[in-house]
Amino acid sequence: MGEDFAFFGVSEHVCFRQLRKDIMLNRKGMTLVELLLVCTIIGLLATIAMPRLKHVKNRALIATMKRDLRTFAMHQESHYYDRASYTDDLAALAAVGYAPSPDVTISVNEATVLGWSATAGHAASTTQCYLFIGDAAPLGSATIEGSLECS
Numbered sequence: 001m002g003e004d005f006a007f008f009g010v011s012e013h014v015c016f017r018q019l020r021k022d023i024m025l026n027r028k029g030m031t032l033v034e035l036l037l038v039c040t041i042i043g044l045l046a047t048i049a050m051p052r053l054k055h056v057k058n059r060a061l062i063a064t065m066k067r068d069l070r071t072f073a074m075h076q077e078s079h080y081y082d083r084a085s086y087t088d089d090l091a092a093l094a095a096v097g098y099a100p101s102p103d104v105t106i107s108v109n110e111a112t113v114l115g116w117s118a119t120a121g122h123a124a125s126t127t128q129c130y131l132f133i134g135d136a137a138p139l140g141s142a143t144i145e146g147s148l149e150c151s
Contacts, residue, residue, distance in 0.1 A: 058125055062150050065120040065129040068100045069148055073131060076116055086116040086134075110136045117142075127151065 030038075075098040079087050087093065088111035100106050103123040110117045115134020121127075129150040130140035141151035 058127065061122045061125040062127055062129065064101050065104055065122055065125075065127075065150065066148055068104045068106060069118060069120045069129055069131045072098060072100070072106055072118055072120075073133065076111075076118075076133070085113045086111040088116070109139055112136070 072093070075093045075096060076086050078096065079085075079093060088108040090098070090106065090108065100120075105121045105123075107119045107121070108116060109119060110132075112135070115132065115136035117130070117132035117136040117139050119140065120129040120131075127150050128140060129148060130142035131146070131148045132138055132142055133146060138145075141149040143149075
């Protein structure tokens with residue numbers, strides 16, 4: 001067999017190496033091992049990224065609750081200047097344009113002539129945000145009047 005290749009001036013070893021190289025260059029797909037390796041790498045990256053994505057989502061929900069409580073505070077002060085008292089009636093504030101974000105629940109814990117306190121929660125989060133103004137009793141992690149705290 002080696003004599004046949006000697007006719008062309010190349011050795012048998014060089015000819016088979018070239019044939020193997022040609023076969024490798026003409027492959028049109030991935031082997032099962034290569035596919036498993038790609039899937040494993042993607043799985044590892046997803047495992048690393050998921051906790052970070054949950055943390056980012058929770059921070060966004062907290063930001064939404066804080067924004068809604070600030071808007072609520074603005075409407076409460078507007079109500080106070082119009083009627084000389086704070087209200088625990090969310091419908092009264094809705095009549096003048098207050099509407100919390102979807103899935104955010106605002107609860108008025110106390111509303112008197114001297115102050116108010118409120119809690120904001122979101123359906124997709126276990127964190128709650130607290131705010132109190134005036135002589136209302138502090139609640140949750142809010143211990144300083146006007147300081148919006150979440151826990």
